[in-house]
Amino acid sequence: MSGLDGTDLAILRLLAADATRSAAEIGRAVGLGQPAAWRRIRSLTESGVLAGRRVVLDNAALGFGxxxxxxxxxxxxxxxxxxxxxxxxxxxxxxxxxxxxxxxxxxxxxxxxxxxxxxxxxxxxxxxxxxxxxxxxxxxxxxxxxxxxxxxxxxxx
Structure with missing residues (x-):
């Protein structure tokens, strides 16, 4: 967990809430430009903290009640x-x-x-x-x- 700062945690919270957000959107939300936000996201991924992004399906809507x-x-x-x-x-x-x-x-x-x-x-x-x-x-x-x-x-x- 060491090495993460407040900006990293804010980025993780934003991605946990909506993994479809672009680096530009995330950057605006945390006060960074798009390239800096993208570098942070890539660093979180490369370090293994961010292990992937998933789509959440609504099973009931798909007929699995x-x-x-x-x-x-x-x-x-x-x-x-x-x-x-x-x-x-x-x-x-x-x-x-x-x-x-x-x-x-x-x-x-x-x-x-x-x-x-x-x-x-x-x-x-x-x-x-x-x-x-x-x-x-x-x-x-x-x-x-x-x-x-x-x-x-x-x-x-």
Missing amino acids: VTVFLGIRLAAKGRTSLEDFERAVTAIPEVQLVQHVLGQFDYRLRITARDISDFERILRRRIMTLPGIGQVEANVLLSEERRPGPLGTLAQG
Whole structure:
């Protein structure tokens, strides 16, 4: 985290709110010219602080109205390798996120489905047939809020 000044943090906050902003817009917002803002953004990217920019899709608008979080514990019998499980689960298009976690479960998955019937089909035909599946627990997402992330805890510049 060292080496970031108030201007860098301001740029990161602006990009976190809207990654489509141009270097000229960001520069105006933080009191820099476009070339200086672009150099700062490039430096943040090259140092790994800015790891990429993403488009956020509205799943419901695309016809995927159900999001389910699955906790998965791999079976002790058979000793499926983590790599085999990860390779198989990431090949399922409805699985949006795979997290290897510590705790009650070995993995946490975020799955999008058109509706509950579609989720049941995904669970039965794709998830439960994965290598090494043991215990599975499903939690259906009711609502979601966007959190600012770690930038909200850093000193304002």
